[in-house]
Amino acid sequence: MTALLEVEDLRVAYGKIEAVKGISFSVEAGQIVTLIGTNGAGKTTTLRTLSGLLKPVGGRILFDGQPLTGVPAHKIVSLGLAHSPEGRHIFPRLTITENLLLGAYLRNDKAGIEKDVQRAYDLFPILGERRKQAAGTLSGGEQQMLAMGRALMSQPKLLMLDEPSMGLSPIMMQKIMETIVELKAAGTTILLVEQNAQAALSLADQGHVMEVGKVVLSGTGADLLHDESVRKAYLGED
């Protein structure tokens, strides 16, 4: 079986500075794959390249058998790749419902869209309670829920989550992580970027450790969680 997403020797640069220096990994359908690493390792750059916001300088991306390089960002969504960006980036002056509807921008099945809006409310009841409220008034955790719910509205084959736990309280983070497991159980494939290595690795099937633009270590979530060097560098043990 070929993987849903295959990244080969991907290189991305900001001007002359190479932020991603030839990384390769793949994501099988139904899996949770995580990229962990410190700030500046190139994780966010990788996701932004996959969703078309950045153009790679080299390498290959195959999604569902199709090359993604050169495809504009607004077309990539329609192929089934959704991206919930770092920092959440909800539309602050639109309501929660409007934010969710924007996630379904390219869909035309009105009934299906309504059903999925309802599903987002079921997944995150607080969003349903505040549906008419401007999204900018939500707390950080609620905004994260909205960003995830919005990304799901496109019915993606692959959901990319960038730092969903950033700036959240431990309880809120727990809730987000549980939701990720629920989504996997419902059949969504997930590519998760996290600085919280402990949380990410404990629910990932596959993990890749990134350091200054390169993948330095790969393995199953459990393997990496018990790896000596990972424990030292990312889990705060010595």
Next chain:
Amino acid sequence: MNELPQQLANGLILGAMYGLIAIGYTMVYGIIQLINFAHGEIFMIGGFGALTVYLGLPSGFSLLAAIPLMIVGGVICSVAVSVAAERFAYRPLRGAPRLAPLITAIGLSLALQQAVWMWYPDATKDRSFPQFKGEAIDLFGASIQRGDLFVLVAAPVCMLALGLFVSKTRAGRGMQATSQDPDTAKLMGINTDRIIVMAFAIGAAFAAVAAVAYGLKNGQIGFRMGFIMGLKAFTAAVLGGIGNIYGAMLGGVVLGVAEALATGYMSDVPGMELFGGGAWKDVWAFALLILVLLIRPQGLLGERVADRA
């Protein structure tokens, strides 16, 4: 003539025109943070488009029946030039330092003025614009020229249509999303290039409607008419809170009314006898702008919403 209802009506008529033009500044700024200084010329070209259609109609054609055709002609010309400007002048500079498109806009403004001056027949001097014949109409104690009724109907209709478009349609939501966060809008599948073109086109269409109103009111149009009207409309957009479409219309009306009141009453204020009358109205308009910006830098309806909690 110096009665309050009359001054208010004059201000409203002028202000509705400012507001219609201001929409174009505010929409483009709201999405790509460009002050499109050529927008005044887009307005002017709408006027010449409308005039061209009128001159092409058979004689004896009633002006009332001609108005819709003139609007269509004006809108087509304004939109075509505005969309071409976006495509060939501004889009290549997307991502360049903000000064570059701004200077381009100023250059384009001069180029468009000169193009009309050179190539439109007899446009080196003002061309006369058709006028409605007949008595002025009394309304709430103000006497309103028939031609001025046009803008009093057109401006609310245009605003209502735009408000519905922005809030109720998918493209309208896409436009709001693009203005709030363009990169994330792309992640939603929104073709932001198309949204930008749409903003330029809507602004141009509204400017063309304003140009028809201007022609009907003043009885003549000229290649330079876009300069001061554009400047005033830009002032209105800033006054109302740039990026906000309702603010643009409100800013236009406030500016128009303030000008009319200053023209009518400033000379009655003790010590200000010298500063009344039409010659000083522009001074009062800009004084109002400075005052509002001192007290409320974001403009009347401009908002500062926390993007993150």
